[in-house]
Amino acid sequence: MAASVSKRDYYEVLGVDKDADEGAIKKAFRQQALKYHPDRNPDDAEAEAKFKEAAEAYEVLSDAEKRGRYDRYGHAGVEGASFGGGGFESIFESFSDLFGGGFESFFGGGRRRSAGPRGGANLRVELALDFLEAARGVKKSLVYKRPERCVECSGSGVEPGKSAVTCDTCRGHGQVVQRTGFFQVQTACPTCRGAGQVVEDPCAACRGEGRQLREREVEVDVPAGVDDGMRIRVAGQGEPGEPGAADGDLHVLIRVRPHEFFHRRDTHVILEVPISYSQAALGAEIDVPTVDGKATLKVKRGTQSGEVYTLRGKGIKSPTGGRRGDQLVQVSVEVPRKLNKQTEDLLRQLAELEERNVTPKRKSFFDKIKSYFEG
Numbered sequence: 440m441a442a443s444v445s446k447r448d449y450y451e452v453l454g455v456d457k458d459a460d461e462g463a464i465k466k467a468f469r470q471q472a473l474k475y476h477p478d479r480n481p482d483d484a485e486a487e488a489k490f491k492e493a494a495e496a497y498e499v500l501s502d503a504e505k506r507g508r509y510d511r512y513g514h515a516g517v518e519g520a521s522f523g524g525g526g527f528e529s530i531f532e533s534f535s536d537l538f539g540g541g542f543e544s545f546f547g548g549g550r551r552r553s554a555g556p557r558g559g560a561n562l563r564v565e566l567a568l569d570f571l572e573a574a575r576g577v578k579k580s581l582v583y584k585r586p587e588r589c590v591e592c593s594g595s596g597v598e599p600g601k602s603a604v605t606c607d608t609c610r611g612h613g614q615v616v617q618r619t620g621f622f623q624v625q626t627a628c629p630t631c632r633g634a635g636q637v638v639e640d641p642c643a644a645c646r647g648e649g650r651q652l653r654e655r656e657v658e659v660d661v662p663a664g665v666d667d668g669m670r671i672r673v674a675g676q677g678e679p680g681e682p683g684a685a686d687g688d689l690h691v692l693i694r695v696r697p698h699e700f701f702h703r704r705d706t707h708v709i710l711e712v713p714i715s716y717s718q719a720a721l722g723a724e725i726d727v728p729t730v731d732g733k734a735t736l737k738v739k740r741g742t743q744s745g746e747v748y749t750l751r752g753k754g755i756k757s758p759t760g761g762r763r764g765d766q767l768v769q770v771s772v773e774v775p776r777k778l779n780k781q782t783e784d785l786l787r788q789l790a791e792l793e794e795r796n797v798t799p800k801r802k803s804f805f806d807k808i809k810s811y812f813e814g
């Protein structure tokens with residue numbers, strides 16, 4: 440870890456003050472990333488290093504928890520946060536939300552321009568899970584549609600039995616020469632869009648597209664602990680690439696339906712449990728539900744309404760392999776809405792014992808209060 444000694448201060452890297460807010464940090468990083476992006480500085484090792492440095496600084500300062508640790512302990516507090524060997528593509532994947540489509544279109548062309556067959560696009564589908572399915576993990580079969588090579592025309596777009604004919608406009612060259620003033624410009628043929636051939640009898644099944652949307656089913660192994668908004672990548676199940684190129688991936692966006700009584704905060708489960716006045720006062724052992732079934736909660740004598748008990752390790756597993764969370768049980772003391780005769784009598788006795796004023800007022804008690812006020 441000797442390398443960290445020479446590391447520059449993250450605030451200095453981004454050129455922001457120590458108290459810069461989220462917006463200022465984001466803006467500063469965006470500027471640096473645009474300036475040092477490798478597509479703009481090809482074969483420039485220094486720009487590449489600056490770009491990585493900025494990305495690392497941003498990764499830490501944009502995360503409140505990591506930033507807090509960095510502020511307190513410096514680089515040592517966020518050891519391992521660096522992108523390390525990850526390439527630029529992976530940096531961009533991590534920040535794609537920040538840059539949105541704009542960044543992609545700004546730099547995307549540079550990366551895609553290379554010749555050769557195109558890889559398939561990634562597809563995105565949503566998968567709704569129940570709270571407990573997400574907490575425990577589940578295997579789900581997911582049905583979605585993806586474009587696949589048309590089975591009728593084998594992807595050619597031509598009606599079976601017919602064939603494509605040579606394009607008249609470009610005579611099969613795919614390119615045409617246009618004259619503008621003194622210049623001759625060679626462009627892709629507008630009739631056949633560069634293919635050199637035109638389809639006069641398009642395939643009826645795919646309307647000449649060569650592709651059809653087909654229903655597909657994949658089994659998704661959802662790990663225990665996934666949370667709403669997380670994404671699972673299923674490699675190779677996106678749009679098929681052109682022959683010789685890789686298929687895209689399927690990104691499964693997890694949606695978790697709320698539970699009627701469990702709530703979640705990170706890997707912790709929060710549960711509110713009503714207990715009676717007597718249980719709170721005398722103590723009790725009660726059964727409470729957890730994500731893996733029943734557990735016993737010991738309510739201490741003299742528990743107050745709103746008090747929180749922690750059932751350690753009874754929360755949710757971390758889908759990335761961290762420590763399992765706790766279940767936090769908040770007890771609330773319930774007041775009965777209806778009383779039977781016996782309970783009412785007991786409560787009145789209790790009130791008298793506690794010298795509390797209750798309705799209807801009792802003469803003796805009322806007198807005591809009166810004498811008190813009169814001193």
Ligand SMILES: [Zn+2]
Pocket residue numbers: 606607608609610611612613614628629630631632633634635636
């Ligand atoms: Zn043509």
Ligand SMILES: [Zn+2]
Pocket residue numbers: 589590591592593594595596597642643644645646647648649650
């Ligand atoms: Zn077809």
